[in-house]
Amino acid sequence: MNRKNKKKEIPPRSLMSWGLTQILRKTREEQKLTQTALAMKLGFNQSSVAKIESGQVDLPVSRLIEMARILGLEIVLVPKEKVVAIQALLKSTRRQNPPTFKDLLGVDEIEES
Numbered sequence: 001m002n003r004k005n006k007k008k009e010i011p012p013r014s015l016m017s018w019g020l021t022q023i024l025r026k027t028r029e030e031q032k033l034t035q036t037a038l039a040m041k042l043g044f045n046q047s048s049v050a051k052i053e054s055g056q057v058d059l060p061v062s063r064l065i066e067m068a069r070i071l072g073l074e075i076v077l078v079p080k081e082k083v084v085a086i087q088a089l090l091k092s093t094r095r096q097n098p099p100t101f102k103d104l105l106g107v108d109e110i111e112e113s
Contacts, residue, residue, distance in 0.1 A: 021052065024071065038071075061075075
């Protein structure tokens, strides 16, 4: 197999393996932002954004947070045992009376730093 046809292997713990690249790309597209426009806001070039979205680049956390915030997203760490509850909360936002954080997590609110 020559180099051009060889598929780039994605590291097992890359952003792509967590589904983050798809979220970033989808959010950018929903906001009608081009890769070039996002790149300008980040101080990157368009090809860097393309590589991030395709999983070819594993971003440092600080850059991931910056990119997410530009897109109106927040990175949140959730205890593994609470993931199902958070997913239920997100799905329930379509209902009239969604459960509260207290219901799902046993806390009244999330503190912001």
